[in-house]
Amino acid sequence: MKRVFIILLDSLGIGYSKDAYKFGDKGSNTLGHIAEVCNKNIGNINRKGNLYIPNLTSLGLGLATKHASGKFPVGLDKNKKIIASYGYASSISSGKDTCSGHWEISGVPVLFDWHYFKKRENTFPNKILKKILLKTNIFGYLGNCHDSGTNIIYKLGEEHIKTKKPIIYTSSDSVFQIACHEKIFSVEKLYKISNIIRKILNKSKYKINRVIARPFLGTNRNNFYRTNNRLDITVKPHGDTVMYKLIKEINGKVVAIGKVSDIYSNIGITKSVKSFGIKNLFLQTLKYIKKSSNNSIVFTNFVDFDSLWGHRRDVYGYAKGLELFDSMIPKMIKILKSKDLLIFLSDHGCDPTWYGTNHTREYIPILLYSRNIKPCFIGHRKTFSDIAQTISSYFGLSKMDYGKSII
Structure with a gap:
């Protein structure tokens, strides 16, 4: 055997x-x-x-x-x-x-190069963001920057709870990340928009490795924490x-x-x-x-x-x-x-x-x-x-x- x-x-x-x-x-x-x-x-x-x-x-x-x-x-x-x-x-x-x-x-x-979003004030290209807003029916977003996953929910988590706008961000890796509160936004909805974003990126000129759904819980910046319901949506090998x-x-x-x-x-x-x-x-x-x-x-x-x-x-x-x-x-x-x-x-x-x-x-x-x-x-x-x-x-x-x- x-x-x-x-x-x-x-x-x-x-x-x-x-x-x-x-x-x-x-x-x-x-x-x-x-x-x-x-x-x-x-x-x-x-x-x-x-x-x-x-x-x-x-x-x-x-x-x-x-x-x-x-x-x-x-x-x-x-x-x-x-x-x-x-x-x-x-x-x-x-x-x-x-x-x-x-x-x-x-x-x-x-052996090829992935695309990496540059570190600047408005990180993601406007063309991509417009398509995301159109296809997902969300009415806005927070973030649009380079940051760590724990730091960005500390900074923007409370505003996300008030506005219900997804937090979007990236890092030095080839990733597009979306953080949402599980009780405010729901994991199912987060997964749905993450899959839509994956399709949008696949059809674009941007060869992005992963779209990552990053759910979190907590009531304020002092107790926010990321949950185990993370989802990585990669391109196919x-x-x-x-x-x-x-x-x-x-x-x-x-x-x-x-x-x-x-x-x-x-x-x-x-x-x-x-x-x-x-x-x-x-x-x-x-x-x-x-x-x-x-x-x-x-x-x-x-x-x-x-x-x-x-x-x-x-x-x-x-x-x-x-x-x-x-x-x-x-x-x-x-x-x-x-x-x-x-x-x-x-x-x-x-x-x-x-x-x-x-x-x-x-x-x-x-x-x-x-x-x-x-x-x-x-x-x-x-x-x-x-x-x-x-x-x-x-x-x-x-x-x-x-x-x-x-x-």
Whole structure:
């Protein structure tokens, strides 16, 4: 029986990549810097001791980081017995966004440039805004600027409640975001206008990666918070992913947990499981590992590392999340069958010690565990697509256009 389980720790970069200077990210290192801050216990009286992730360390994460960045993460156990094959990969995609990273992992790198809305007083083009007002029947909007998701609802949430006008904004990523209060605007209405905006952008000259619906709750700026009803509406992948090939060529099954189905526009997915939070995502992953049959992929994205801690530059939150995740790994390894292939990796960096609030251009770890594979260093992989080629080879699928098989 052949099964693959992809465990993606969203934003866990392990050192700036060779081309990081193009993005202003030379010097970034998500895992390395988190470990350093924990070791020094900077500014947090509630935190004592080094970053404690013994299971990820035994899978080779520390050594992968050392090869990628030149430095073993401070505080991790250098003498830990290694039980998996480990290495690191650089991206050939043009951007450091979510879709580019995920698509490249699945064998479809993004070699073109997405469109990014410029940072100015009125961010979105008037032609687009006029079409949105006409097609959605909304009578106005707030925002129309660059901002973070938490900051903009703090600034404009109360006005939104009074006027019922959607808050529209973007970031350094290729995104069009809409924030609305769930009780004032309704999630259904927010989803509806988000899908309309997606169609408008698809027909325009603007190649925008994602339209993101961002619902929130609360009564005033002091207690507004974003809910788990977020919806990412992406463009469809421009090529056949390894998941799509698994379904098409051998009638396989792909279970997408968390935000994975959104990222791939539900292409190459046979079942989508919505779940939130490190613990719940892990439990859902365990459930579907136990349930999955021959020729199956279970693909889980642990988004909290990116959305809750990376973007918000919360070093200690990130560390605590890693430690919680790490503590549950033995449960996953215990239920694996002899031929199962378990892959831990990431999609980009989001160094919580770096300036700004954006992703960082970094190498990602690749940790391969299987009872049939002898642990070894798999080297520097020149593209994330080596993962897709490896999975394709494992299942006996037709060869992917990009990447080289690791096993």
